[in-house]
Amino acid sequence: MNAPSLETPNPWLLAPYSVQERKAETADTATIVLAPPTGHPPLRFEPGQFNMLYLFGVGEIPVSICGDPTDPEHVVHTIRSAGRISAALGGVTTGATVGVRGPYGTGWPIEEATGKDVVIVAGGLGLPPLRPVLLEMLRRRDRYGRIEIIYGAKSPRDLVYYDQIQAWRARSDLRFQTTVDTAGPDWYGDVGVVTTRLPDSRFEPKNTIALICGPEIMMKLAAQALVQRGVDRNAIWVSLERNMKCAIGLCGHCQFGSDFVCRDGPVVRYGTVERAFAFREL
Amino acid sequence: MTRRGVTRNLDIVIAGASLERVPEFLTDERKSGRTPGMTEPAVGEKRILARADFPIFLGALRDLGYRVVGPTVRDGAIVYGPITRVEDLPIGWTERQDAGAYRLDRRSDGALFGYVVGPHSWKKYLFPAHERLWTASREGSRFAMAPEPVDGPSFAFLGVRACELASIAIQDRVFARAGDPGYAARRTRTLRIAVQCGQAGGTCFCASMGTGPAVGPSHDLALTEILTPQRHSFLVEVGSVAGARVLATVPLWPATAEDERAVERIVARTAASMGRRMDVSGIRDLLVNNPGHPRWELVGQRCLACTNCTMVCPTCFCQTTEEVPNLSGEKVERWRRWDSCFNSAFSELHGSPIRKSTSSRYRQWMTHKLATWHDQFDSSGCVGCGRCITWCPVGIDITEEVAAIRVAPATPRAAGDRT
Numbered sequence: 026m027n028a029p030s031l032e033t034p035n036p037w038l039l040a041p042y043s044v045q046e047r048k049a050e051t052a053d054t055a056t057i058v059l060a061p062p063t064g065h066p067p068l069r070f071e072p073g074q075f076n077m078l079y080l081f082g083v084g085e086i087p088v089s090i091c092g093d094p095t096d097p098e099h100v101v102h103t104i105r106s107a108g109r110i111s112a113a114l115g116g117v118t119t120g121a122t123v124g125v126r127g128p129y130g131t132g133w134p135i136e137e138a139t140g141k142d143v144v145i146v147a148g149g150l151g152l153p154p155l156r157p158v159l160l161e162m163l164r165r166r167d168r169y170g171r172i173e174i175i176y177g178a179k180s181p182r183d184l185v186y187y188d189q190i191q192a193w194r195a196r197s198d199l200r201f202q203t204t205v206d207t208a209g210p211d212w213y214g215d216v217g218v219v220t221t222r223l224p225d226s227r228f229e230p231k232n233t234i235a236l237i238c239g240p241e242i243m244m245k246l247a248a249q250a251l252v253q254r255g256v257d258r259n260a261i262w263v264s265l266e267r268n269m270k271c272a273i274g275l276c277g278h279c280q281f282g283s284d285f286v287c288r289d290g291p292v293v294r295y296g297t298v299e300r301a302f303a304f305r306e307l
Numbered sequence: 308m309t310r311r312g313v314t315r316n317l318d319i320v321i322a323g324a325s326l327e328r329v330p331e332f333l334t335d336e337r338k339s340g341r342t343p344g345m346t347e348p349a350v351g352e353k354r355i356l357a358r359a360d361f362p363i364f365l366g367a368l369r370d371l372g373y374r375v376v377g378p379t380v381r382d383g384a385i386v387y388g389p390i391t392r393v394e395d396l397p398i399g400w401t402e403r404q405d406a407g408a409y410r411l412d413r414r415s416d417g418a419l420f421g422y423v424v425g426p427h428s429w430k431k432y433l434f435p436a437h438e439r440l441w442t443a444s445r446e447g448s449r450f451a452m453a454p455e456p457v458d459g460p461s462f463a464f465l466g467v468r469a470c471e472l473a474s475i476a477i478q479d480r481v482f483a484r485a486g487d488p489g490y491a492a493r494r495t496r497t498l499r500i501a502v503q504c505g506q507a508g509g510t511c512f513c514a515s516m517g518t519g520p521a522v523g524p525s526h527d528l529a530l531t532e533i534l535t536p537q538r539h540s541f542l543v544e545v546g547s548v549a550g551a552r553v554l555a556t557v558p559l560w561p562a563t564a565e566d567e568r569a570v571e572r573i574v575a576r577t578a579a580s581m582g583r584r585m586d587v588s589g590i591r592d593l594l595v596n597n598p599g600h601p602r603w604e605l606v607g608q609r610c611l612a613c614t615n616c617t618m619v620c621p622t623c624f625c626q627t628t629e630e631v632p633n634l635s636g637e638k639v640e641r642w643r644r645w646d647s648c649f650n651s652a653f654s655e656l657h658g659s660p661i662r663k664s665t666s667s668r669y670r671q672w673m674t675h676k677l678a679t680w681h682d683q684f685d686s687s688g689c690v691g692c693g694r695c696i697t698w699c700p701v702g703i704d705i706t707e708e709v710a711a712i713r714v715a716p717a718t719p720r721a722a723g724d725r726t
Contacts, residue, residue: 034486035441035454035488036485036486036487036488037440037441037454037488037641038441038452038454039452041449041450041452043449081443081445081450081639082445082630082632082636082639083630084630085628085630107657107658108657108658120448121448122448122449122450124450124452266656267654267656267661268653268654268655268656268661270626270627270628270646271485271626271628273485273486273487274484274485275481275482275485275487275624275626276625276626276627276628276646277624277625277626277646277648277653278625278627278646278653278654280648280671280675280679282595282679283595283679283682283683285683304598304599305667306661306662306663306664306667307598307661307667307671
């Protein structure tokens with residue numbers, strides 16, 4: 026009899042983390058910093074992974090981890106108010122309790138990127154899940170070639186991490202391009218979708234790793250543009266997003282082809298999902 | 308309407324004969340004058356249990372603390388429920404099944420297991436449709452969380468068919484990989500008493516899926532009902548130590564070579580009477596490479612997205628969670644319940660479903676069941692039980708859908724609705 030084991034810890038339980046800090050990023054987006062309960066082991070994670078976040082009496086949702094991977098005592102999440110639960114989570118105040126379980130899923134290919142040029146393309150709230158990998162790469166900057174970042178948002182008001190972006194833009198060992206879909210006369214930056222910034226980006230296509238996170242259509246177009254430039258499909262990585270209830274490969278909601286996005290993703294090689302991206306409603 | 312593979316039965320009621328009382332002349336074990344053995348058999352051994360001793364067998368299960376559940380007639384169908392006496396079983400009943408059709412029918416004999424599978428499956432015990440996962444209570448600005456206790460009754464599943472043993476094994480893999488504690492606890496306590504099917508149902512295709520009709524090696528006990536005008540008894544095969552323990556106090560006769568041949572004949576007869584078949588050769592690639600096949604549109608026009616197929620499927624495991632606070636808001640319970648990929652909220656992302664059309668939901672269900680399941684769990688997700696065919700209100704037949712896609716598979720590159 027191959028009955029399942031009783032020895033595994035209960036995967037449904039959440040640990041009560043406390044909110045140390047909350048910062049409004051935009052009108053509908055906030056960053057919260059969570060500290061583990063006393064005696065709880067720090068939450069070590071790989072850039073690209075996510076946690077399940079829970080508010081008592083409200084519910085539970087998956088949210089990417091956006092903090093510094095070398096600082097597991099501070100669990101950072103940037104949350105956009107997209108529904109009832111995310112609105113409540115983004116609105117928490119200092120001292121509140123947020124349930125946390127995780128981390129879950131796959132991370133960005135930090136090892137595979139060693140010795141290569143890195144192109145990071147973020148759309149909208151796709152930047153927060155890429156922040157840990159960028160911090161990690163800048164921490165060991167000498168391991169990588171050129172680092173090109175293109176960040177697109179709907180409008181200047183929708184840009185998150187504004188101060189951090191200014192600091193990144195001031196650096197000479199990376200290039201951080203920002204573009205918006207629409208802007209008023211007070212915007213001196215670029216206007217247009219992220220792919221319009223690619224021709225200006227300098228990288229050696231055959232020796233490049235690309236990391237893309239954002240709306241599916243944006244990831245698809247960015248990946249296609251990179252393939253056109255000569256980047257290998259399997260050197261392009263995307264972060265998928267699907268409905269999730271469990272994060273342990275059981276609720277079935279996040280299935281995308283053969284993948285459970287919570288377990289086999291969210292970060293996957295573009296080459297493995299390129300065909301699926303071509304079909305609506307898959 | 309053709310009723311493929313269904314035994315045609317007339318409504319014969321044996322006048323004056325109580326079906327639950329087995330006439331002495333029917334049990335040649337008893338009239339042989341020999342005394343039955345009362346020693347615990349070893350795993351792998353076979354014995355004969357007389358129909359007349361079936362109540363003793365049920366008593367032995369109860370004495371060991373098992374809560375016996377099995378097939379019983381309720382609301383015009385054979386469903387799974389408590390079995391406290393042999394009369395709770397659908398004695399002398401059978402059923403007719405076809406796409407979108409299920410009718411109970413009388414048999415001309417007093418068979419205990421003379422039918423196949425109904426709308427229930429054992430997953431309702433191992434993976435209850437509604438289950439609490441934890442409770443939490445507010446403590447100041449914090450909360451305290453307590454997992455749901457995993458203790459509970461030890462079930463003896465009486466009458467697990469070959470396809471159902473396969474479906475339990477499939478769900479074992481799904482839940483074990485996730486480390487679900489409730490399922491593991493219930494499954495570990497469960498005794499599986501298999502029954503060989505003496506006939507196939509009109510929507511059965513276990514032979515195509517390689518899950519039956521012969522009961523596989525993974526069971527605790529396996530019964531084959533041997534029923535002739537002269538005899539009513541069961542060949543019992545011991546599959547585990549737990550199964551052997553049950554038999555220690557049950558009168559059993561030695562099984563003869565002729566008994567084993569009778570079992571082989573029964574299984575062969577069942578295999579020859581399958582109501583449906585499915586060609587599964589290369590099915591993983593067939594479906595994965597055909598998301599743009601026009602058949603999905605056609606089946607989407609018939610499908611009501613009612614979720615029946617996923618509710619009756621013994622392997623469908625999709626679920627959702629619910630936050631249930633009490634009125635004061637001081638206590639909260641986390642429940643899970645069965646969910647279905649046919650529900651629009653199932654794929655909802657940022658307020659709208661990814662799978663808007665019914666055809667995309669049917670495609671997801673069938674492609675997952677028959678194709679991507681192989682990638683995920685190293686087996687098909689279909690055991691060929693036929694429930695999804697029988698209980699579909701519009702009679703959509705998964706075997707027919709596979710055949711339609713097989714007839715004219717589109718080439719992967721040319722397929723469909725590229726955006």
